[in-house]
Amino acid sequence: MKYIIFTLISVLAASAHAKKIGQAGCGLGNQLIGAEPGVMQIVAATSNGICTNQTSGITSGTSNCLDSAIDVALVDFVEENQVALKNDMSRGQGETVSTMSNMLSCANEKVAGEALKQSFEQITSQQTPEAMAQSIRQTLSQTPLAGCAG
Numbered sequence: 001m002k003y004i005i006f007t008l009i010s011v012l013a014a015s016a017h018a019k020k021i022g023q024a025g026c027g028l029g030n031q032l033i034g035a036e037p038g039v040m041q042i043v044a045a046t047s048n049g050i051c052t053n054q055t056s057g058i059t060s061g062t063s064n065c066l067d068s069a070i071d072v073a074l075v076d077f078v079e080e081n082q083v084a085l086k087n088d089m090s091r092g093q094g095e096t097v098s099t100m101s102n103m104l105s106c107a108n109e110k111v112a113g114e115a116l117k118q119s120f121e122q123i124t125s126q127q128t129p130e131a132m133a134q135s136i137r138q139t140l141s142q143t144p145l146a147g148c149a150g
Contacts, residue, residue, distance in 0.1 A: 027051070070149075073103060074137065079129035086124055092117030104140060107147025115143040 029044030029051075078085060081096050088094025092113040101109040116123065119139040126132040140148040 070103065071133070071137075074100070074133045075130050077103065078133045078136070082129065082132075086120075089113075089116045089120050089123065100136070101146075101148070104137075105149035106140065108145060111143060112140055112146035112148060115139055115146055 025045070025048065027044075027048035029047035032047060033040050033044035077096075077100060084094070085096040085100070088097045093110075094113075097113045097116060098109055101112045104112075106112040116136065116139060119135070123132060123135045123139060126135050140146050
């Protein structure tokens with residue numbers, strides 16, 4: 001249960017740490033202006049406010065709202081739960097694998113767990129939580145039967 005609570009907090013806080021989006025957040029302003037710092041973030045925020053598309057982007061996962069938040073949340077999750085995650089991935093099941101499967105909207109948790117188990121050595125050989133999270137995403141994206149988002 002503590003993993004699920006952490007995941008929810010991470011996803012909510014992720015927009016503040018996202019690397020692909022600027023301070024204005026996701027939405028039309030981000031797509032038009034990007035992450036260019038300074039005054040341009042005011043323009044991006046104004047565009048987001050006028051178009052009122054940020055909420056729908058967050059809900060639907062469009063306008064750069066989902067990928068950045070999920071990527072940051074996944075890195076945070078891997079960093080905070082590295083020992084338990086490695087143990088669970090080595091078995092292909094467990095609370096951290098289940099939570100991570102939910103984070104990534106995997107349709108088949110068992111298949112996702114088995115894919116992580118098969119790629120355990122490659123995933124855990126990564127030196128940083130960012131690289132490990134990227135390896136996890138790559139493994140799951142190459143496992144279509146897991147049905148994970150992104």
